[in-house]
Amino acid sequence: MIPVVTAFAQSPDRGRGLARDMRVRWALEEVGQPYEVRLVSFREMKEPSHRALHPFGQIPTYEDGDLVLFETGAIVLHIAQRHPGLLPDDPDARARAVAFMFAALSTVEPPILDLATAKLLEHDKPWAEARLPLVEDRIRTRLGELSARLGGAEWLDGAFSAGDLLMVHVLLRLGASGLLDEYRPLAAYVARGQARPAYQRAFAAQLAVFTGQARPG
Amino acid sequence: MIPVVTAFAQSPDRGRGLARDMRVRWALEEVGQPYEVRLVSFREMKEPSHRALHPFGQIPTYEDGDLVLFETGAIVLHIAQRHPGLLPDDPDARARAVAFMFAALSTVEPPILDLATAKLLEHDKPWAEARLPLVEDRIRTRLGELSARLGGAEWLDGAFSAGDLLMVHVLLRLGASGLLDEYRPLAAYVARGQARPAYQRAFAAQLAVFTGQARPG
Numbered sequence: 001m002i003p004v005v006t007a008f009a010q011s012p013d014r015g016r017g018l019a020r021d022m023r024v025r026w027a028l029e030e031v032g033q034p035y036e037v038r039l040v041s042f043r044e045m046k047e048p049s050h051r052a053l054h055p056f057g058q059i060p061t062y063e064d065g066d067l068v069l070f071e072t073g074a075i076v077l078h079i080a081q082r083h084p085g086l087l088p089d090d091p092d093a094r095a096r097a098v099a100f101m102f103a104a105l106s107t108v109e110p111p112i113l114d115l116a117t118a119k120l121l122e123h124d125k126p127w128a129e130a131r132l133p134l135v136e137d138r139i140r141t142r143l144g145e146l147s148a149r150l151g152g153a154e155w156l157d158g159a160f161s162a163g164d165l166l167m168v169h170v171l172l173r174l175g176a177s178g179l180l181d182e183y184r185p186l187a188a189y190v191a192r193g194q195a196r197p198a199y200q201r202a203f204a205a206q207l208a209v210f211t212g213q214a215r216p217g
Numbered sequence: 218m219i220p221v222v223t224a225f226a227q228s229p230d231r232g233r234g235l236a237r238d239m240r241v242r243w244a245l246e247e248v249g250q251p252y253e254v255r256l257v258s259f260r261e262m263k264e265p266s267h268r269a270l271h272p273f274g275q276i277p278t279y280e281d282g283d284l285v286l287f288e289t290g291a292i293v294l295h296i297a298q299r300h301p302g303l304l305p306d307d308p309d310a311r312a313r314a315v316a317f318m319f320a321a322l323s324t325v326e327p328p329i330l331d332l333a334t335a336k337l338l339e340h341d342k343p344w345a346e347a348r349l350p351l352v353e354d355r356i357r358t359r360l361g362e363l364s365a366r367l368g369g370a371e372w373l374d375g376a377f378s379a380g381d382l383l384m385v386h387v388l389l390r391l392g393a394s395g396l397l398d399e400y401r402p403l404a405a406y407v408a409r410g411q412a413r414p415a416y417q418r419a420f421a422a423q424l425a426v427f428t429g430q431a432r433p434g
Contacts (some may be wrong), residue, residue: 027365055366056324067309075318092284102290106322107273127344149272
């Protein structure tokens, strides 16, 4: 049975690969597993049939036989636990890779999403300009700490893992803010992630949805 | 070897159990595992020796022999994978419980932390009063969705799991905001979590740090 991943029918980022289905696509490409994609509109995401798959009405979801999963962290972990390539074999190293998965989604991403909220949802508020530096400084705190931990290493803890996959994608969401460029080791780290063949294949697949060149699943 | 958990030496919430070490204490109590606690000051948390354990300079950390972990999600998952009581045996049900762990920390907690940030770090800003309703409404969106998913069930997906443990503790952070009381099923869900004997033991242990009745580890 080939798993089915949901993704935006209308790409809000014009195919730049920032939507969360990219994380699942990338993970599946890393472990060499085929998948199908079902596109859902913004309206469909909030309907009961989709909320039965995802209580918070978002993408991606992951359907594999009787299993239905939501939350990219849980989906990527599920894939990584079932196929070699995204988690070390050593139990302690595996637990540390999982720690970086949670760190990406629970510690590094929230301030980055705050910046997106400030720019997209509060850009017309009277406080928008004055508040932005506070939001950016909270991101800088995390980036400085992450950069210090990475140091001169290629990946966060030994070989490339699901922790790096999520962290790289979270950092990509800094996009045109320029913040990533203030931390050269992190910018190089993200570039290493983007250079992986599995990332490239996943990126091309999500871009094809936007350019209309996606083949039917 | 008894694992060592770090916690705040000076309890910022005066022993109300809202610090993240509570999640690890509760998980260890649920599976019946003893643990020791090492208290760290705010200054010590930012020093190199603690950052070697936790790159972001926070608590809790978890040390078990050679393994050092950070991120409460990863620590609770590690405990749940090694001891029965916090994850179902069925692989699909187990993956769904992990999805609710990530949902608690990645989807439900970020807007709740935004409220804490607004109240603690931005309370003296000129926009504080006008912005608060926006922050609260983002929380309401998530609470409404979570309440709809829970419905009349006792726990989020079958028996009590590590997903419920993290979700209940995240919701507790709504504290005196009154938002939880707007969603009766969720308020009852949180009360069920707090009524568990393992929660009570963990709560008493963290309170004893504040009241000065903690026994040396």
